[in-house]
Amino acid sequence: xxxTLPSSSVLRFKLPLPLWGLMGGLGLWWLFTTPLWHTxxxxxxxxxxxxxxxxxxxxxxxxxxxxxxxxxxxxxVGLFAALVIGVPLGVLLGLSRPLEQATSAxxxxxxxxxxxxxxxxxxxALGIGDLPVYFLLTVAAIWPFILNTxxxxxxVNPRWLLLSRSLCATRWETxxxxxxxxxxxxxxxxxxxxxGIIWIVLVPAEMLGVSAGLGYYILDTRDRLAYSELMAVxxxxxxxxxxxxxxxxxxxxxxxxxx
Amino acid sequence: MNQPLTTSSxxxxxxATSIPLLAVQNLQKRYKTRQGTLTAFDGIDLQVQTxxxxxxxxxxxxxxxxLLATIxxxxxxxxxxxxxxxxxxxQSQPQVGVVFQDPCLLPWLTxxxxxxxxxxLKHMPSxxxxxxxxxxxxxxxxxxxxxxxxxxxxxxxxxxxxxxALARTLARRPQLLLLDEPFSALDAITRxxxxxxxxxxxxxxxxxxxxxxxDIDEALLLGDRVVLMARHPGRIxxxxxxxxxKPRLAHSLTETRCAILDALSTVMTLPx
Ligand SMILES: Nc1ncnc2c1ncn2[C@@H]1O[C@H](COP(=O)(O)OP(=O)(O)OP(=O)(O)O)[C@@H](O)[C@H]1O
Ligand SMILES: [Mg+2]
Numbered sequence: 439x440x441x442t443l444p445s446s447s448v449l450r451f452k453l454p455l456p457l458w459g460l461m462g463g464l465g466l467w468w469l470f471t472t473p474l475w476h477t478x479x480x481x482x483x484x485x486x487x488x489x490x491x492x493x494x495x496x497x498x499x500x501x502x503x504x505x506x507x508x509x510x511x512x513x514x515v516g517l518f519a520a521l522v523i524g525v526p527l528g529v530l531l532g533l534s535r536p537l538e539q540a541t542s543a544x545x546x547x548x549x550x551x552x553x554x555x556x557x558x559x560x561x562x563a564l565g566i567g568d569l570p571v572y573f574l575l576t577v578a579a580i581w582p583f584i585l586n587t588x589x590x591x592x593x594v595n596p597r598w599l600l601l602s603r604s605l606c607a608t609r610w611e612t613x614x615x616x617x618x619x620x621x622x623x624x625x626x627x628x629x630x631x632x633x634g635i636i637w638i639v640l641v642p643a644e645m646l647g648v649s650a651g652l653g654y655y656i657l658d659t660r661d662r663l664a665y666s667e668l669m670a671v672x673x674x675x676x677x678x679x680x681x682x683x684x685x686x687x688x689x690x691x692x693x694x695x696x697x
Numbered sequence: 698m699n700q701p702l703t704t705s706s707x708x709x710x711x712x713a714t715s716i717p718l719l720a721v722q723n724l725q726k727r728y729k730t731r732q733g734t735l736t737a738f739d740g741i742d743l744q745v746q747t748x749x750x751x752x753x754x755x756x757x758x759x760x761x762x763x764l765l766a767t768i769x770x771x772x773x774x775x776x777x778x779x780x781x782x783x784x785x786x787x788q789s790q791p792q793v794g795v796v797f798q799d800p801c802l803l804p805w806l807t808x809x810x811x812x813x814x815x816x817x818l819k820h821m822p823s824x825x826x827x828x829x830x831x832x833x834x835x836x837x838x839x840x841x842x843x844x845x846x847x848x849x850x851x852x853x854x855x856x857x858x859x860x861x862a863l864a865r866t867l868a869r870r871p872q873l874l875l876l877d878e879p880f881s882a883l884d885a886i887t888r889x890x891x892x893x894x895x896x897x898x899x900x901x902x903x904x905x906x907x908x909x910x911x912d913i914d915e916a917l918l919l920g921d922r923v924v925l926m927a928r929h930p931g932r933i934x935x936x937x938x939x940x941x942x943k944p945r946l947a948h949s950l951t952e953t954r955c956a957i958l959d960a961l962s963t964v965m966t967l968p969x
Contacts, residue, residue, distance in 0.1 A: 597797070597801050598801065598803060600771060600797075600801075601797075601801045601803075603771055603789055604769060604771060605789075605814075605815045605818055606788075606789050606790065606820040607818050607819075607820075608818070608819050608820070611818055611819060615814065616803065619803070619805045620805075622805070
């Protein structure tokens with residue numbers, strides 16, 4: 439077995455493989471931007487050295503915190519709204535074959551429209567401020583919930599439904615106590631996809647008519663020509679996104695191991 | 698339509714005077730398949746008296762499971778009626794408990810929670826917390842699963858899981874137990890264990906049982922009456938009343954055993 443693994447020599451460096459990729463990325467970034475040999479001051483502003491310095495400053499002055507909390511609040515409001523609308527809808531679609539067939543074309547159609555296309559409409563209908571952002575995020579995140587929930591409901595073990603019937607459970611008891619717990623892994627997958635999409639849509643959505651949030655702050659740094667800060671914000675966005683995804687991946691593993 | 702009285706029930710004056718707990722009248726079930734309709738069983742007349750244990754024997758595919766599921770109200774009959782204490786029923790009833798061949802435990806609930814699940818449903822009489830707890834404890838005691846209340850189904854062996862399933866059904870105190878080959882997935886020793894357990898529970902609670910099995914010894918060990926089904930379509934072919942008191946010794950019923958085996962081999966060669 440072990441003789442078939444020539445790559446095992448790599449493991450001797452005691453660095454986990456994902457870290458190697460990260461180091462490689464960092465190396466490339468540094469190579470293309472470092473002030474050591476890039477004389478263009480704008481390019482040098484994007485370098486890891488200056489970005490790290492800007493990052494430290496952003497945190498030590500605390501300027502970034504209100505933007506992070508604002509963005510996270512929007513993420514959770516959007517996610518929650520998508521969950522509250524998407525999951526019941528998904529359950530309904532999973533339970534009713536005719537309903538699923540009636541709506542599938544419509545949903546596939548709407549799903550393929552980038553949520554950002556709704557931006558002008560959202561601003562016209564909901565005005566300027568948090569509301570259109572919430573709307574866009576909800577629209578973006580609702581599909582993974584609907585699709586994963588309905589797929590989960592369809593895949594529920596028919597034996598459990600038979601059991602539920604043999605115990606004279608009402609329809610609602612079957613849904614709440616058999617179907618919903620049974621689709622938790624599907625829900626967590628949906629949630630993970632939803633957060634991924636929300637986090638991507640958030641930044642452009644915040645570039646319109648709001649005065650706080652990470653997306654807003656990116657435009658702000660650009661306007662101030664503070665490029666190292668811009669890079670720092672990009673880094674923060676990546677870090678938070680990665681963190682959110684990791685938490686959900688962990689939750690998924692915990693649940694499926696136990697179940 | 699004539700009353701579906703079996704010859705054996707007239708032998709017993711006590712049974713003849715009371716309404717049977719379960720009466721099945723001219724029951725028929727057909728499945729629509731791609732090859733056309735398949736009659737799973739037809740013209741089934743069966744009565745089960747209170748306190749009686751009836752074992753349903755038959756070759757594979759003769760419609761035993763279908764019959765049990767139809768009696769349990771899990772699927773509709775195409776003709777005929779099922780009466781529970783003289784009342785016609787078409788849906789699953791709280792006073793009927795079903796145990797399947799597989800334990801069917803919900804994997805995200807512990808053993809105790811699985812039992813509680815069956816007790817807390819709206820159709821069951823509502824229980825206070827202490828009542829609920831004592832019911833669960835009693836059911837767990839009954840099946841000998843003490844110490845595994847907080848275990849999850851994947852932590853149980855096949856026999857233990859089936860005990861938990863039995864406890865879930867027993868905790869609801871059903872008047873009629875419908876068992877579909879509940880022990881056939883278990884190894885011989887565990888099966889014997891479970892049969893003894895069931896025998897004790899039946900004696901303790903005076904439960905009425907209709908049990909599907911294809912193990913003749915199991916039928917002889919547990920049944921007051923053994924009903925043999927023939928297939929294509931599934932129908933009742935012959936039945937035997939077993940009067941010997943329980944617990945029985947397997948070798949003491951050789952005569953009935955041979956008779957059943959004889960009938961079984963005849964049934965297998967019947968033209969369809
Ligand atoms: N849902 C269904 N749809 C179509 N045909 C079915 C269905 N369920 C059972 N059948 C058919 O009905 C017949 C009786 O099946 P059933 O499961 O009742 O037999 P059984 O006596 O329980 O057999 P076994 O001893 O193998 O469990 C079989 O021929 C089977 O193929
Ligand atoms: Mg069967």
